[in-house]
Amino acid sequence: MQEMTMRTTDRRSMFALAAALGAGAALPAAARPLDQVLSSRRLRAGINPTLPPFGTFNDRNQIDGFDADIAREIARRMNIELEIVQVGSPDRIPFLQADRIDIVLGAITRTVERALVIDYTQPLHTQSMVVLTKASGTAVPINAPADLNNRAVRLVQVRGTVGVPWIQANAAQAQVTLLDNYPDCFRALAQGRADAMVDVAESVVIPMRNFQGVQWRILDQVLASFWVGIGVQKGNTGLRDVLNVVLFEMHRSGFVNTTWEKWFGVPMTTPIPFNPMF
Known part of the structure; x- marks a missing residue:
C-alpha cells in the first residue's frame, strides 16, 4: 500500500511538471549548482523585455528595466558577470527547467502551482x-x-x-x-x-x-x-540560499526600493517587510 501511494504521488508530480513545461516537453536538465555558477563567473538571468518597466528595450536595443538593474546588482555582489537571456511569460519556466538560465525574473508571482515545479527566493517585490x-x-x-x-x-x-x-x-x-x-x-x-x-x-x-x-x-x-520572488530550478538550494542573503542585503541597503522608484516613479504600494530570516 505504501509503494502504491508513492507511485501515485510521483505521477501527480510528473503531471504538474508536464503542465508547467507544456505538452510534450522533456524532463528538466540538471541545473548548474552554485559552484558551477561561480566557477564559470557567469549568472544567466531570464528577463522579459515586453513587460515594462520590469523589462524593456532601451535606445540601444538592449534589455533594461527594474529586473535588469536587480540582476546586475546581484551579479555584482556575487562578483561574477551577468548574462541577460530574453524570455517571455510562456517560456520562462521551461527555460529554467532546461538549464538555459540560472534565475528568472519578470514579476513571477509566487503561486502553489509554480512552487510545485520551481523554487522561489524570498520576495523581491510585491504586486x-x-x-x-x-x-x-x-x-x-x-x-x-x-x-x-x-x-x-x-x-x-x-x-x-x-x-x-x-x-x-x-x-x-x-x-x-x-x-x-x-x-x-x-x-x-x-x-x-x-x-x-x-x-x-x-x-x-x-x-x-x-x-x-x-x-x-x-x-x-x-x-x-501578491508576493514576487526570483525563480530557480527545483532543488537548486545552494544558489537559492545565496540569492536570499544577497536579496536581504539589497533590501537592507535600500537598493531594491530605490530601483523600484527609479523605474515606477512611485514607492512600492505594499513594501517588503524587513526580515532577517531572508
Whole structure:
C-alpha cells in the first residue's frame, strides 16, 4: 500500500511538471549548482523585455528595466558577470527547467502551482491589486471598492487578469466589459465608456502615463497583495540560499526600493517587510 501511494504521488508530480513545461516537453536538465555558477563567473538571468518597466528595450536595443538593474546588482555582489537571456511569460519556466538560465525574473508571482515545479527566493517585490478610476466623470462617485457593486458602474477589464474573479465576488452588480489588452481598457476609461478597472498597480502605472490629459485616481485601499520572488530550478538550494542573503542585503541597503522608484516613479504600494530570516 505504501509503494502504491508513492507511485501515485510521483505521477501527480510528473503531471504538474508536464503542465508547467507544456505538452510534450522533456524532463528538466540538471541545473548548474552554485559552484558551477561561480566557477564559470557567469549568472544567466531570464528577463522579459515586453513587460515594462520590469523589462524593456532601451535606445540601444538592449534589455533594461527594474529586473535588469536587480540582476546586475546581484551579479555584482556575487562578483561574477551577468548574462541577460530574453524570455517571455510562456517560456520562462521551461527555460529554467532546461538549464538555459540560472534565475528568472519578470514579476513571477509566487503561486502553489509554480512552487510545485520551481523554487522561489524570498520576495523581491510585491504586486498590489487596486481600483483605478477617475477623479470625475464616472457614473456614480467611486470613493471605496464597495462603490463598484452598483448597477450603474461600468467596469472594464483585461480577460484573464486577477481583477476578474475579484469583481465576480465583490462587484457582481456592476456592468463588466472584458477586452483583450490594456491599451483598449485605458482608451475606454479615458473616453468615458467605462468608470473603473481592478488590477495590480504595477500593470496600470505605466499605461496611465500615456493618457496624460485624464485625471486618474487610484483608491488607497489595497484589495490583495501578491508576493514576487526570483525563480530557480527545483532543488537548486545552494544558489537559492545565496540569492536570499544577497536579496536581504539589497533590501537592507535600500537598493531594491530605490530601483523600484527609479523605474515606477512611485514607492512600492505594499513594501517588503524587513526580515532577517531572508
